[in-house]
Amino acid sequence: MNRFQDQSPLHTLMHHLAKLPGLGPRSAQRIALHLLKKREAHLHPLMISLQQVSDHIQTCDACGNLDTTSPCHICADLRRDTAQLCVVADVADVWALERAHIFKGHYHVLGGVLSALDGVGPDDLRLGTLRQRVQQLGVREVILALAATLEAQSTAHVIRDQLADLPVAITRLAHGLPVGGELDYMDEGTLVAALQARR
Amino acid sequence: MATLSRLTLTNFRCHAHFRHEFSSAPVVIWGANGAGKTSIIEAISLLAPGRGLRRAGPTEWAQHPPHAASSLVWGITAEVQKKSGFMTIATGQDGDDDASSRVVRVDGKNVSQQALLEKIAVVWLTPDQDRLLADTDSTKRKFIDRLVYGFDPSHATRVNRFERAMAERMRLLRDGPFEPAWLNALEDQMAQGAVAIAAARAQMLAKLNEMMQQHESDFPRPALTLMNETEDAIQHQPALLIEEQMRARYADDRGRDKAAERTHTGPHRCGVNVVHATQHRAAHLCSTGEQKALLIRLMLGYVALLELWRGDAPLLLLDDLASHLDPARRDALFHELRQTRCQFWLTGTDKDTFQSLNPHAQFLRL
Numbered sequence: 337m338n339r340f341q342d343q344s345p346l347h348t349l350m351h352h353l354a355k356l357p358g359l360g361p362r363s364a365q366r367i368a369l370h371l372l373k374k375r376e377a378h379l380h381p382l383m384i385s386l387q388q389v390s391d392h393i394q395t396c397d398a399c400g401n402l403d404t405t406s407p408c409h410i411c412a413d414l415r416r417d418t419a420q421l422c423v424v425a426d427v428a429d430v431w432a433l434e435r436a437h438i439f440k441g442h443y444h445v446l447g448g449v450l451s452a453l454d455g456v457g458p459d460d461l462r463l464g465t466l467r468q469r470v471q472q473l474g475v476r477e478v479i480l481a482l483a484a485t486l487e488a489q490s491t492a493h494v495i496r497d498q499l500a501d502l503p504v505a506i507t508r509l510a511h512g513l514p515v516g517g518e519l520d521y522m523d524e525g526t527l528v529a530a531l532q533a534r535r
Numbered sequence: 536m537a538t539l540s541r542l543t544l545t546n547f548r549c550h551a552h553f554r555h556e557f558s559s560a561p562v563v564i565w566g567a568n569g570a571g572k573t574s575i576i577e578a579i580s581l582l583a584p585g586r587g588l589r590r591a592g593p594t595e596w597a598q599h600p601p602h603a604a605s606s607l608v609w610g611i612t613a614e615v616q617k618k619s620g621f622m623t624i625a626t627g628q629d630g631d632d633d634a635s636s637r638v639v640r641v642d643g644k645n646v647s648q649q650a651l652l653e654k655i656a657v658v659w660l661t662p663d664q665d666r667l668l669a670d671t672d673s674t675k676r677k678f679i680d681r682l683v684y685g686f687d688p689s690h691a692t693r694v695n696r697f698e699r700a701m702a703e704r705m706r707l708l709r710d711g712p713f714e715p716a717w718l719n720a721l722e723d724q725m726a727q728g729a730v731a732i733a734a735a736r737a738q739m740l741a742k743l744n745e746m747m748q749q750h751e752s753d754f755p756r757p758a759l760t761l762m763n764e765t766e767d768a769i770q771h772q773p774a775l776l777i778e779e780q781m782r783a784r785y786a787d788d789r790g791r792d793k794a795a796e797r798t799h800t801g802p803h804r805c806g807v808n809v810v811h812a813t814q815h816r817a818a819h820l821c822s823t824g825e826q827k828a829l830l831i832r833l834m835l836g837y838v839a840l841l842e843l844w845r846g847d848a849p850l851l852l853l854d855d856l857a858s859h860l861d862p863a864r865r866d867a868l869f870h871e872l873r874q875t876r877c878q879f880w881l882t883g884t885d886k887d888t889f890q891s892l893n894p895h896a897q898f899l900r901l
């Protein structure tokens with residue numbers, strides 16, 4: 337790699353792409369070249385889209401969901417049941433549950449799960465406001481919709497501990513899901529069954 | 536039984552392109568050293584999860600042409616015939632990006648490496664393992680765990696999960712934050728894991744010892760015992776009670792574990808005691824030849840057990856095994872191998888070594 341290449345905007349682009357989840361240097365190169373080949377069809381719409389996302393998408397102050405407004409459309413929806421609060425690791429899990437059209441309560445997005453080895457502690461997650469929301473909303477049931485992984489189950493344990501003294505039932509999804517399985521990968525039928533059979 | 540009916544290697548070690556078809560009969564691969572005999576059975580060993588019979592990695596598996604900037608994309612494809620039908624298992628580097636891992640496909644669908652355990656069993660014995668039964672506890676324990684995977688694929692996940700929980704706990708103890716609920720959560724999962732791991736190991740070893748006792752063989756029988764509190768307790772105490780005790784133990788040990796930077800109790804500390812059952816002599820006091828004979832008996836017992844439990848016999852890979860046995864033992868081994876329903880694979884430099892298999896085996900010269 338010579339100096340010109342190192343400093344060229346194209347190299348910078350590939351450098352950024354290669355850092356994205358699931359991509360490596362070679363696919364980054366392929367994507368960058370493809371975008372340049374198809375400027376009108378792909379590069380320009382992508383630029384506009386990135387700008388719009390950056391300008392308009394925000395994290396909901398209440399639940400951690402992503403939306404164009406804060407509070408998000410779920411938190412703002414008065415028809416939703418405030419007695420049930422579903423705790424999930426990521427926004428993708430909210431999408432999965434919403435696709436299944438079965439849950440009518442509110443969500444709480446943690447933004448990850450506890451992992452000492454990855455340096456994710458309680459302060460890095462939306463754990464502090466959970467207790468507060470449970471009390472403010474008058475929640476009667478907290479559903480822990482977390483995966484069966486070690487980290488997710490440790491997180492569930494800590495949440496149970498934090499809410500132990502509140503008059504609230506804490507349930508979890510029935511885990512027919514594979515160990516390490518993430519909600520987002522579950523089909524809707526399985527998700528519905530897991531939610532109905534919670535305990 | 537499972538039969539590997541066709542094997543294709545691409546850019547795997549010294550084989551730029553190799554393809555061969557096999558019947559269910561024993562396979563003898565023979566030829567000069569360096570011809571790539573072991574690489575062929577190593578490729579077959581990659582139909583099991585992990586690093587294969589040479590305990591290598593993608594950088595070693597991939598061919599690397601002398602003047603090329605990067606290694607070639609390597610792959611292994613095996614067509615396997617089982618009672619339940621026919622399947623294609625492929626493993627190799629996926630596309631261009633991640634040369635550091637290998638992907639696995641069964642009938643064209645990506646699956647996890649662990650999922651292979653449910654599809655097919657592969658057992659191997661290599662000269663590296665000659666002194667295995669007299670090796671360190673850690674080596675013997677890994678060997679035992681690998682034996683358990685053959686029956687209980689979830690054992691691999693269980694062991695990994697325990698080790699991660701242990702590493703997470705150690706990191707918390709060392710660097711904080713000190714969050715009792717988080718530590719409790721990890722210790723709870725460690726306790727559950729420890730008991731499940733101990734139970735799986737103890738059950739497999741009991742069956743294996745029993746199977747070896749029942750089967751006549753020309754090879755001396757080893758008796759194996761697990762040496763660990765949990766593995767011991769699981770034989771005569773309810774699992775829930777042991778779990779409770781382990782949880783309390785981990786909570787008590789926080790200070791001690793932190794100071795020593797290691798976890799004092801758990802399945803990772805389990806020892807494995809091996810004794811020559813008829814001579815009542817510890818394996819490490821037996822000669823290398825005798826240790827190898829003990830190991831062969833263990834493998835024959837294990838293969839019989841796999842057949843019984845899985846309903847199909849494993850692929851059995853024996854690297855350079857026959858050459859170090861005297862002719863009488865060698866023929867006894869071939870005879871016993873033919874009693875199993877395994878497709879077994881042997882490598883060696885000298886075709887004459889395999890004389891007694893001659894009418895029954897398929898010979899492949901490299």
Ligand SMILES: [Zn+2]
Binds near residue numbers: 407409411
């Ligand atoms: Zn919201």
